Amino acid sequence: MLSEANFEHILAKKYMRTEIMPHAFCPGCGLGIIERIILMAFEELGQEEWEHTVFVSGVGCSGWAPLYFRRDAAHTLHGRALAFATALKVSRPNLNVIVVMGDGDSMGIGGNHLIHAARRNINLTAIIATNMLYSLTGGQMAPTTPEGARTQTTPYGNIEPNFNLMELLKAAGATYLAKWTTYHFIQAKNSIKKAIEHKGFAAVEIVFQCPTFAGRYILGKPDPRDMMQWLKENSIPLSAAKNKSPEELKRKIVIGEYLHRTDRKEYTERLKELEEKARR
Amino acid sequence: MIDIASPVKVRQIAVSDKLCKGCYLCIWACPWDVFEISKERNWRGVKKPVAVRIEQCRACRLCEWYCPDFALQVIVSEEEEKRIKEVEEKYEKPWFDRLKKRDKIISKGVWWLED
Numbered sequence: 001m002l003s004e005a006n007f008e009h010i011l012a013k014k015y016m017r018t019e020i021m022p023h024a025f026c027p028g029c030g031l032g033i034i035e036r037i038i039l040m041a042f043e044e045l046g047q048e049e050w051e052h053t054v055f056v057s058g059v060g061c062s063g064w065a066p067l068y069f070r071r072d073a074a075h076t077l078h079g080r081a082l083a084f085a086t087a088l089k090v091s092r093p094n095l096n097v098i099v100v101m102g103d104g105d106s107m108g109i110g111g112n113h114l115i116h117a118a119r120r121n122i123n124l125t126a127i128i129a130t131n132m133l134y135s136l137t138g139g140q141m142a143p144t145t146p147e148g149a150r151t152q153t154t155p156y157g158n159i160e161p162n163f164n165l166m167e168l169l170k171a172a173g174a175t176y177l178a179k180w181t182t183y184h185f186i187q188a189k190n191s192i193k194k195a196i197e198h199k200g201f202a203a204v205e206i207v208f209q210c211p212t213f214a215g216r217y218i219l220g221k222p223d224p225r226d227m228m229q230w231l232k233e234n235s236i237p238l239s240a241a242k243n244k245s246p247e248e249l250k251r252k253i254v255i256g257e258y259l260h261r262t263d264r265k266e267y268t269e270r271l272k273e274l275e276e277k278a279r280r
Numbered sequence: 281m282i283d284i285a286s287p288v289k290v291r292q293i294a295v296s297d298k299l300c301k302g303c304y305l306c307i308w309a310c311p312w313d314v315f316e317i318s319k320e321r322n323w324r325g326v327k328k329p330v331a332v333r334i335e336q337c338r339a340c341r342l343c344e345w346y347c348p349d350f351a352l353q354v355i356v357s358e359e360e361e362k363r364i365k366e367v368e369e370k371y372e373k374p375w376f377d378r379l380k381k382r383d384k385i386i387s388k389g390v391w392w393l394e395d
Binding site for chain 2: 028
């Protein structure tokens with residue numbers, strides 16, 4: 001029998017900075033589950049891949065997530081995580097660069113970088129953790145807030161329609177797209193594994209529970225258990241969503257693997273070709 | 281309440297005092313009603329979940345996977361316990377040694393001029 005006083009999970013012992021844990025997230029926050037999904041994907045990929053990985057994150061609750069790994073991590077300016085990661089990938093093409101972003105980094109302030117990284121089709125793995133509002137600053141409206149939802153800055157209901165990120169990235173030219181929630185755990189792990197192995201811009205959106213702000217203001221359920229139940233009941237697989245009207249899909253999360261194409265050329269390969277051409 | 285003994289014999293369900301924040305997602309995730317909230321608070325002020333009906337546990341590990349704080353692990357056999365200790369030796373100890381070395385260098389003052 002092991003002692004419970006200072007017990008840590010085996011994945012935490014293997015991969016995480018246990019000296020600064022427990023981490024700074026609220027009780028029941030889904031970012032811990034996202035960390036675990038990433039670690040489980042690496043557990044299957046092997047130690048070799050883990051040693052060639054760099055994490056880049058922006059500002060926000062999600063920016064804290066990769067800082068607990070025993071890997072080099074860059075905590076960059078708000079919204080500029082992808083710009084930093086692009087430079088890193090161009091200078092060191094043999095590294096796996098994993099970018100963990102939230103709503104603000106990916107769609108709010110850093111929306112332009114996301115579109116252009118997808119257009120270039122650079123070999124990055126973007127893990128976009130969305131929780132329907134800006135939770136680090138106290139629950140303001142974000143681009144992913146559902147229509148009609150009440151937040152701190154929209155007390156009479158949100159009048160803006162929210163982003164359809166997957167369609168946006170498909171049009172911009174990303175080559176691997178998947179969307180899951182923290183409830184769909186094994187599927188998300190498999191998607192992240194595929195995204196790391198994939199050559200080209202891969203984005204995995206993971207909707208996670210924020211019981212403190214999204215639960216309290218948007219859903220009226222401040223308990224993380226109720227929020228997980230909500231994620232379970234309100235997500236529809238892509239195949240089932242095809243024959244439903246937009247009216248029925250209004251407050252639902254459409255999950256699944258959206259896109260996997262291999263016909264587009266990768267950016268660092270193009271750059272290599274250009275270098276050879278210019279040298280002649 | 282389910283009252284059927286499990287075909288799998290689980291050795292221990294370890295819930296950490298250090299890491300558990302008391303979100304009770306493990307209780308929500310458990311399909312076999314193994315956990316109960318303890319009546320006393322531990323030294324961190326958390327009423328942590330306790331596996332009172334461990335004989336019903338099927339080792340499906342849903343509680344382990346949905347725990348956001350890496351606080352909980354289902355330990356099925358002695359081998360798994362050994363594996364945890366192995367990982368501690370192989371990965372955690374060198375890391376802490378490195379940290380200690382770093383702290384020693386920093387405490388001298390002009391740390392970037394030393395080894």
